Amino acid sequence: MSNPVIAEKLESFDIADFQPIVARDLDLGAPLTPKAGNLVKVVTGMRRSGKSYRLFQEMESLHRLGVPWNRICYFNFEDDRLGVITPATGDEVLEAFYTAHPEALREGAYLFFDELQEMRDWGAWLRRIVDGTKATIYVSGSSSKMLSREIATEFRGRALDFELLPYSFREFVRARGIVSAERLDDRDASTGNYSFEERLALQRGLNDYLTVGGFPAVQDLPVPQRIALLQSYVQRVVLRDVVERHNVSRPRVASALARRALGSNGRQLSLRKVENDLRSVGLPTSRELLGDLIGYFEDAYLLFRVRELSMSLSERSTAVPKVYAIDPGLAAASSSAVMRDDGQRLEEAVYLELRRRNVGFRRDGIASCHTGEHAYEIDFVVGDALESETYELYQVTANMNDDATVKRETRALWEMMAEHGLNEGVIIVGEGAERDYEQDGLVIKQIPAWKWFLRE
Known part of the structure; x- marks a missing residue:
C-alpha cells in the first residue's frame, strides 16, 4: 500500500506557496535534456543558506523554457511523517509521480530531490535511478550527511557539484x-x-x-532575534554536522573551538594557542583533535581556511592560515560585543565573493601571500600556478583616508607586482573614492567595495 504522506506531498506542492523567490546568481548551467545516464546536478552548502529555493528557481526557469509542470517532480525527504526513509521510499515517490503523470515517463522528467541525504543508502538508490530513468536530476544536500567528496565518490565523475553560499x-x-x-x-x-x-x-x-549578512531567514528580524537565530545556526552545525556525524567525544571542545574560530574571523588561528587556552579553563584537548575539528567545520561550510601561497611551485609556506566565516552576519553574531571588526568582515566578504567568482579552483587558488623582499602581506592572490594563470592581487581596507594608510596598502602591491612581472593590483576600500595609482608603468586600481561587489 502506497504511503499517503508521499501522495499528499506530491499533490499539495505548489511553487506559488514559496513566492517571492529571490533570484540567486549561482549558475547551474543549461538544463540537460532528460535521458538515462545524465549527469546529476548537486547543490551543496551550509544549512539555511537557500539550497531549496535555488531548486525552486531552477524549476521556474524550466517552466519558462516550456517544460510543463506535470513533467517536474519536487520532493523534500526531510519530513518526519515519512518515518525511516529507505530506497523503497524513493521508489514510492517516483511510482506515485509517474502514476499521476505518465507523460513524464514517456517524454522525460525533471526530478528535484531535496535533502536526499535523509535516505539510507541514497547513493546506491540514486545511481540506479540515474542509470534507468529518462530524466534530468537535481539534488540538494545538507552537509551533515552529504559532502562534495562523498558525491564524487558515489558517482565517479557523473555528478556536477555547485556550492551555494548565503546571499552575496x-x-x-x-x-x-x-x-x-x-x-x-x-x-x-x-x-x-x-x-x-x-x-x-x-x-x-x-x-x-x-x-x-546573507542568510535569507534573518533579513527582516529585529537585532536580538537575528543574533539568536544566527547563533543557533552555529550550534546546530556543530552538534549535527560535526559532533554527531564524526562521533566527537568532546562536544564542549568543539563548541569552544567554533566560537574561537568565528571570533578570529579574518585573522590567523593558532591551534597551539587555542589548545593552551582551552586547557587553562579546564578543557583538555590536543592539536590533533583541534585540527580535525577545523577540517570538519570546513566540510560543514561553517568556515574556510585561507593558506599562504608560495609563488614558487617548489616551496610550501608553513604560515598559520587565516580563517573566514561562511557569512559576515554569522561572524558578527559570533564575535565579542565589544569588538569592532568591520575591516575583517569586509575582508571576509571579499574572500567569499572571490570564491563565488572562481568556481573550480584548486584549494590554494585563493590564498594570502607575502612579498619576498620586505615580507609585506597581500590579502588575496588569485590564480593557479599549475595552470600558468596570471595572478590577480587584492588588498582590502576599511578606508584610504590618510597618507600612511595609502603607503601601507600600496607598498605591498608595488613590491609584489615588481617581483613577479604583474602589471596591475586592486585595492578594495570600504569607504572611499575610485582612483588609480601609477608607478613605473604599473597601476593599482582603488575601487569602492560596494561597486566591486556589484560587478559581474
Whole structure:
C-alpha cells in the first residue's frame, strides 16, 4: 500500500506557496535534456543558506523554457511523517509521480530531490535511478550527511557539484530592493554609473550587509532575534554536522573551538594557542583533535581556511592560515560585543565573493601571500600556478583616508607586482573614492567595495 504522506506531498506542492523567490546568481548551467545516464546536478552548502529555493528557481526557469509542470517532480525527504526513509521510499515517490503523470515517463522528467541525504543508502538508490530513468536530476544536500567528496565518490565523475553560499552583496541588494532589480542587472558593470542617491543607498546597504549578512531567514528580524537565530545556526552545525556525524567525544571542545574560530574571523588561528587556552579553563584537548575539528567545520561550510601561497611551485609556506566565516552576519553574531571588526568582515566578504567568482579552483587558488623582499602581506592572490594563470592581487581596507594608510596598502602591491612581472593590483576600500595609482608603468586600481561587489 502506497504511503499517503508521499501522495499528499506530491499533490499539495505548489511553487506559488514559496513566492517571492529571490533570484540567486549561482549558475547551474543549461538544463540537460532528460535521458538515462545524465549527469546529476548537486547543490551543496551550509544549512539555511537557500539550497531549496535555488531548486525552486531552477524549476521556474524550466517552466519558462516550456517544460510543463506535470513533467517536474519536487520532493523534500526531510519530513518526519515519512518515518525511516529507505530506497523503497524513493521508489514510492517516483511510482506515485509517474502514476499521476505518465507523460513524464514517456517524454522525460525533471526530478528535484531535496535533502536526499535523509535516505539510507541514497547513493546506491540514486545511481540506479540515474542509470534507468529518462530524466534530468537535481539534488540538494545538507552537509551533515552529504559532502562534495562523498558525491564524487558515489558517482565517479557523473555528478556536477555547485556550492551555494548565503546571499552575496549583489543578492542582498536585490532581495532588499535597495536599487531596482532591472537597474542592478541591466547596468553596465564596468562603469557603475549610479546616481548620487543610489550610491549613498548602496554604501549604506554594504554597511548593513556586513552586519546582517546573507542568510535569507534573518533579513527582516529585529537585532536580538537575528543574533539568536544566527547563533543557533552555529550550534546546530556543530552538534549535527560535526559532533554527531564524526562521533566527537568532546562536544564542549568543539563548541569552544567554533566560537574561537568565528571570533578570529579574518585573522590567523593558532591551534597551539587555542589548545593552551582551552586547557587553562579546564578543557583538555590536543592539536590533533583541534585540527580535525577545523577540517570538519570546513566540510560543514561553517568556515574556510585561507593558506599562504608560495609563488614558487617548489616551496610550501608553513604560515598559520587565516580563517573566514561562511557569512559576515554569522561572524558578527559570533564575535565579542565589544569588538569592532568591520575591516575583517569586509575582508571576509571579499574572500567569499572571490570564491563565488572562481568556481573550480584548486584549494590554494585563493590564498594570502607575502612579498619576498620586505615580507609585506597581500590579502588575496588569485590564480593557479599549475595552470600558468596570471595572478590577480587584492588588498582590502576599511578606508584610504590618510597618507600612511595609502603607503601601507600600496607598498605591498608595488613590491609584489615588481617581483613577479604583474602589471596591475586592486585595492578594495570600504569607504572611499575610485582612483588609480601609477608607478613605473604599473597601476593599482582603488575601487569602492560596494561597486566591486556589484560587478559581474
